[in-house]
Amino acid sequence: MVDSGRxxxxxxxxxxxxxRRSRVTRNRAERVRRRRRFTGKIVLAVVAVVVLVGxxxxxxxxxxxFGAGDDYTGNGKRDIVIQIKDGDSTTMVGETxxxxxxxxxxxxxxxxxxxxxxxxxxxxxxxxxxxxIPAADAVARLADPENRVGRLVIPEGRQLDDTTDMKTNKVNxxxxxxxxxxxxxxxxGNQHCVAVEELRAAATNSTxxxxxxxxxxxxxxxxxxxxxxxxxxxxxxxxxxxxxxASAETILSxxxxxxxxxxxxxxLVDTAQTMGLSPYDILVVASLVEQESRSQDFxxxxxxxxxxxxxxxxxxxxxxxxxxxxxxxxxxxxxxxAQKTPWNTYVSQGLPATAICSPGVDxxxxxxxxxxxxxxxxxTIDAQGTTLFTKDYQQHLANIELAKRNGVLDSAR
Numbered sequence: 001m002v003d004s005g006r007x008x009x010x011x012x013x014x015x016x017x018x019x020r021r022s023r024v025t026r027n028r029a030e031r032v033r034r035r036r037r038f039t040g041k042i043v044l045a046v047v048a049v050v051v052l053v054g055x056x057x058x059x060x061x062x063x064x065x066f067g068a069g070d071d072y073t074g075n076g077k078r079d080i081v082i083q084i085k086d087g088d089s090t091t092m093v094g095e096t097x098x099x100x101x102x103x104x105x106x107x108x109x110x111x112x113x114x115x116x117x118x119x120x121x122x123x124x125x126x127x128x129x130x131x132x133i134p135a136a137d138a139v140a141r142l143a144d145p146e147n148r149v150g151r152l153v154i155p156e157g158r159q160l161d162d163t164t165d166m167k168t169n170k171v172n173x174x175x176x177x178x179x180x181x182x183x184x185x186x187x188x189g190n191q192h193c194v195a196v197e198e199l200r201a202a203a204t205n206s207t208x209x210x211x212x213x214x215x216x217x218x219x220x221x222x223x224x225x226x227x228x229x230x231x232x233x234x235x236x237x238x239x240x241x242x243x244x245x246a247s248a249e250t251i252l253s254x255x256x257x258x259x260x261x262x263x264x265x266x267x268l269v270d271t272a273q274t275m276g277l278s279p280y281d282i283l284v285v286a287s288l289v290e291q292e293s294r295s296q297d298f299x300x301x302x303x304x305x306x307x308x309x310x311x312x313x314x315x316x317x318x319x320x321x322x323x324x325x326x327x328x329x330x331x332x333x334x335x336x337x338a339q340k341t342p343w344n345t346y347v348s349q350g351l352p353a354t355a356i357c358s359p360g361v362d363x364x365x366x367x368x369x370x371x372x373x374x375x376x377x378x379x380t381i382d383a384q385g386t387t388l389f390t391k392d393y394q395q396h397l398a399n400i401e402l403a404k405r406n407g408v409l410d411s412a413r
Contacts, residue, residue, distance in 0.1 A: 071108040076130035076137075079187040081149060081244055084142075086124040093122065097138055101131045108135035118143040125241040126150035128185055150244050152182035152255075156237040156360030157290045159323065160203070160229060166329040174326075175235055175358065176200060179251060183244040198248040203228035206249050212257040216269065216279040224342065224353055229324070233287050233355025236262040263364065271368045284351045286359035286367035291319040294385045297378070298366035304375050304389065313376065315345035323356040331409060382406045 082100050084093055094109035103109045112135040113119040119139055128147045129138065141147050154175055161174040173181070176196045184193040203211070204226050208218045217234060224230035231252065236259035242251055263283065272279040285305050293301040308315055318332045320343045325336070337346040342353035359367070375389040377396035381403040388399045403409035 070104055071135050072104045072132045073134060074132070076133040078131050080129055080131060081126050081185060081187075082129050083126050083241075083243070084122055084124050088122075088124070090119060093119070093142075097129070100129070102129045102133060103135045103138050104132075105135075109138060112136045112139045116143065123148075126243060128187070149185045150182055150242040152179060152240040152242045154178060154235065154237045154240070154358060156363070157357045158237065159357045160200075160232055160235075161326050164327045166327050172328070179242065179255075182242050183246075183251070185244045192244065194244070194246075194248050194251060199252065200228045202248040202252050203231045206252070210249055210253060212253040212260070214256075214260040214279075216272075217283075220280050220354060229354055231256065233283050233358055235259045235358055237358050237360050238262065259358075266361070266364055266368060268364070268368070275368075281351060282367045283359065283364070284355045286364040287355035287357045288315070288317060288319065288352075289366050290357055290359040290363040292317055293378075293380075293387065295362050296385075297387045298363055299369065299371035300373060300375065300387075300389055301378060302366045302370035303373050304378055306370055307374065307376055309350065311376065312349060314347075314349050315351075317345050319356060320345040320352045323352070379403050380408055382408060 080100060080102070082096055082102065084096070088096070090110055090113050091106060094103065094106035094113075097103045097109055098106050116139060119142060122142060126149050127142055128149050129141055133141075158172075158175055158178070160176055162177055163172045163174065164170070165172065176199045179199055180193055180196045184191060186192075208221055211231065213221050213231070213234065221230045221234075235252075235255045238258075240255060240258065242254075246254070263279075268279045268282060272282050275282070285302060288305060289298050289301050305315060316337075318329075318337075321332045321336050321339070321341075322328055323343045324341045337344070340347050343356060345352060373389070374391045376391050377393065377399075378387055378389045379396065379399045380387045381399060383406070388402075390396050390399065400409060
């Protein structure tokens with residue numbers, strides 16, 4: 001009984017060294033548990049902050065891109081011009097419109113444009129819009145070709161100034177006139193255009209750097225002094241988007257820069273080096289080819305030019321006489337041919353001072369790759385454009401007589 005009762009009695013707690021170790025262990029475990037609880041709270045707090053920041057940033061981004069879903073009403077406030085860039089998606093167009101305060105939200109525009117093939121295939125360029133209009137109205141305006149502005153088309157063979165056909169008295173608009181027309185836009189009932197006079201003044205007075213004249217054209221550009229024709233030929237033919245709000249100088253520099261890029265595609269600089277000419281010389285030859293012949297004869301006419309230059313023969317092209325006179329006709333008078341100008345190839349040997357038009361790709365290719373031959377003369381003999389080439393001057397005179405009989409030519413080249 002005594003023993004059983006003794007066994008049921010609680011054992012006394014150890015107070016020796018082993019007891020102290022036990023308390024130390026328990027204390028350490030407790031501290032670890034406290035640290036873990038504290039660390040867990042910190043992690044939770046950080047996660048919460050990250051989530052809140054993510055929600056905030058996401059909300060801001062969503063609002064920036066898609067807005068709150070609301071839209072403008074009414075007829076808008078004022079007319080403006082906006083630019084659609086190459087590769088812009090519908091959402092990117094909406095962002096541009098929202099930034100310019102045309103539409104209130106991107107989402108409203110995207111929703112209004114959904115399923116509209118004209119918007120999904122919209123061309124890069126400049127468009128007349130109106131601020132603070134419903135998204136559906138913005139879509140309708142962009143889809144209307146009448147609101148496309150600043151579209152410039154420069155045909156091959158066009159020169160800077162207007163020219164007059166002496167047979168019909170028809171005026172052919174030059175590049176300056178074409179640019180001016182392309183910049184015309186009516187905003188809030190008032191028409192705004194960059195005037196021809198502004199363009200001519202910029203071509204006359206601006207520095208080569210301001211006009212983005214390529215290095216290979218700076219010398220001839222400078223030699224012509226304060227003559228606006230010093231940029232002739234540097235603007236390539238083609239279709240361009242012109243900012244109606246830009247200055248005359250900016251428009252010209254943009255077009256000249258684009259022209260240099262276009263001309264470089266053919267390897268102009270390397271070809272010129274191979275031929276022992278300057279790139280500008282080849283451009284001038286190409287302009288003569290463009291004005292003096294039809295495409296099927298481009299390469300032959302280019303060879304005639306080079307043959308005559310190598311023989312130190314004056315080129316004697318009527319196109320170079322007519323160029324500073326701003327007119328076009330097949331033949332010229334003795335008085336015309338006697339006028340000494342920087343372009344008249346009857347009175348001066350070599351090439352004219354500048355190109356006499358903006359040559360096209362085919363004419364430039366012909367100037368770079370002339371057709372081999374010994375021809376020195378050529379003349380068009382009929383209304384169909386048949387052109388005869390020869391090295392013999394007497395044969396050339398006979399060909400001229402044939403052209404006269406066919407009513408194509410009044411006087412000899």
